[in-house]
Amino acid sequence: MTTRSLLWRRRRDSVARFWRRFRTHRAGLYGLGALALIALVALGAPLLVGGDVQSVTNAPGTALESPSARFPLGTDQFGRSLLGLLVWGARVSLAVGLLAAALSVAIGTLVGILAGHYGGWFSTIVMRITDWFLVMPSLVLAIVLATVMSRSMWTVILAIGITSWPTTARLVRAQTIAVESRPYIERATALGGGHGHIMSRHVLPNVMPLVLSQTTLCISTAILTEATLAFLGLGDPTVVSWGGMLQDAREAGAVSSGHWWYLAPPGIAIAVVALAFTLCGRAIESVLNPRLGAGR
């Protein structure tokens, strides 16, 4: 048996062990189920509702129709089907949430590992910067970034990503320091492993589980922030997202005329996705750290 196949078997075993423990967290399973369903809907949106639901010019209905058999959730002020928009909006909200969380966690992990590995003045300076980001009101910073940059989906992703990484950086740094105090790192150094080798081959695999749970929790915050930015009119005006739908609803006077059927669905969708990611994240967290006793 080669080292490689041994390594793979060990990884497969640990994934199986992880899944067995994850399965005992009922709330986490509900979250995972909800996510799978929503992901399917988002991926299948072009088949389910067709790509032209966003089109303002040849909308199928008249403005602000109440829910009916033809439009189960009613129509918006341009006569577009709200159900179609809701399904289509899942794509943007999920994409922005996932990409922003990935960016944020990637920055956080990189900064955390580098600061934990090198230590000394480098770590002091980096952690000072991290602390400073941590005390900044991140929503305000994201809003300001989205204001000064051009309106696009990438701006939103960037604004969320670069304002939310410090928590991850702190956690990963602590974990890195803990990992590096173990004897096998000393052994690797003695055998001639360089900085790059130690960080990528020994530290990174050990912080990955933490990074995974952090990413899951980060996504729900990112989705909420995206909705907030879109609601404030700072989102990409060319695409439909759930936050943008809420802004449209408010502009169409859905509040004063009591059109609750226009307002309710996008908000529920946001809450369901954010909750599903939070439940998954908490379940992963408590599998990794049973002392938390959370999520059950």
Add this chain to the structure above:
Amino acid sequence: MTTASASAGAVVERSGTATAYPRYLAGKLGGAAVSLFAVLVTSFFLFRIIPGDPVKAMTQGVPTSAEQLATLRRQFGLDLPLWQQFTDYCAKALTGDLGMSYQFRAPVGELVAQKLPATLLLTGVAVVIYSALGLWLGTRSAWRHGGLGDRLNTGIALTLWSVPSFWLGLLLIIVFSVGIGPVPGMFPTGGMESGDETGLAYVIDVAHHMVLPVLTLVAVGYAQTLLVMRASLLDEMGGDYLTTARAKGLRDDLVRRRHAVPNALLPTITMIFINLGHVAAGSILVETVFSWPGLGGLFYQALSVPDLPLVQGLFVVFAGAMILMNLLADLLYPLLDPRVGR
């Protein structure tokens, strides 16, 4: 030697363990000063990224000659080298001069001072309520963890936490202000006062306007306190001192109140302070939705123009509030927990 440092010296001689507090204090004050400087650097350079000329943006729609533009540019100091603009900006910011708003044609500092009381009132009340609620429910949840009450408690809190605050606000307005079906509109749709009351009637009127915004802030905000309190109490519950307290025959309720909760409170209190720092920024959405005449609503008005000096000034104010509250938490912490700062 000043009297303050002399008395601090006396304390050191007496107890011998308090040596570190002045040093801890100096470290934290220095850190806050550095953070504040970093905020000024960011706010100055961030708003220089914007493509285009601030003077042109300001005079948009108003016919202006090249000569007038040059005069304006000189007035705002935009013809000076960048580093000099920066030092001017810092010097002004430290004396409370945060620039002029395009939109209101008034100093930003003055606008902030005008709107601050409304924000403090709204968010202060909300933070007090949701902290108390979170502490209470968190304690109950942890003490009977794993039970039905705990699962229900955390479930509801997590669900409300996942809800966008502005959406909840809009929904509450539809249900309780506009009225839906059999529910009549009971509360005003927005604002802070009806305008013609005085004395006690005025207080009641403001309270009436506050019900829905406070409800929104509390519903979305209490989960965090609950979860932190629950986690830190769970952490304490394995402690040997609790077994000792039980062994000497204390009632369960006394073990909780006198022994476990005070220890579990420490991390939660830090978080409450951090929340206090967040409140001004955190109420942007709720103030916007309820047309509350505070800083958050002002920030939204500034964004929609966009009135950049006002956005920039409010950015400094919000970040400053965060730094101040973090500093207060840091300074208070060693007094609550003698193990810190030694």
